[in-house]
Amino acid sequence: EMQLLEYGGGLVQSGGSLRLSCEASGFTFSRYAMNWVRQAPGKGLEWVSGVSVSGASTNYADSVKGRFIISRDNSKGSLFLQMTSLRGEDTAVYYCAKTRAGPTPEDAFDIWGQGTMVTVSS
Amino acid sequence: DIQMTQSPSSLSASVGDRVTISCRASQTIGNYLNWYQQKPGKAPNLLIYAASSLQSGVTSRFSGSGSGTDFTLTISNLQPVDFASYYCQQTYSTPLTFGGGTKVEIK
Secondary structure (H helix, E strand, O other), rough: OEEEEEOOOOOOOOOOOEEEEEEOOOOOOOOOOOOEEEEEOOOOOEEEEEOOOOOEEEEEEEOOOOOOEEEEEEOOOOHHHEEOOOHHHEEEEEEEEEEOOOOOOOOOEEEEOOOOEEEEEO | OOOOEOOEEEEEEEOOOOOOEEEEOOOOOHHHEEEEEEEOOOOOOOEEOOOOOEEEOOOOOOEEEEEEEEEEEOOOOHHHHOOOEEEEOOOOOOOOOOOOOEEEEOO
């Protein structure tokens, strides 16, 4: 069974940093682009960032550009999101998501993790 | 950035009803449109990709149509398990964007 498991969320002060991890199992991680998506409490879905299969190509939402860095370790089947200069508006559940078929992030997301909560206090 | 506008934001329907949800893109996106279902406290679940292709394992009561800028998700014979929120997403270009969501509630 294909699964994603996120961890690393928690409570952090405004201006602080946090690193999220996502571990994949049940599929060949290195064949699929990966993404992070977040959802603020009671709000809709917001795409945060995506990375190609090799890790060489990355994309970010304007709201996080320059503060967040996405990366991956194909040898370990892991995806990461390094978050710095955190703000109150970054408070959300963060999901990692696998692309359905392709090597680039611009594809439907067919497998999602259960999410990890990040709370930024002021 | 491509803006995705869903309508309605919420609707009430009865078991057995046929429900349609609309999604409009601010510019043409071909068929790069996906639909997700999300239940409270759970991760989203892919229903439809490429505007009209049914994801493996998803009931055929769900169908999608449209191309260019206007898209529709249809739920036939609404069942109790279908009461949830639904989101469209464009994957034509980054930043990838989602619609604001449609909450389907029991009448």
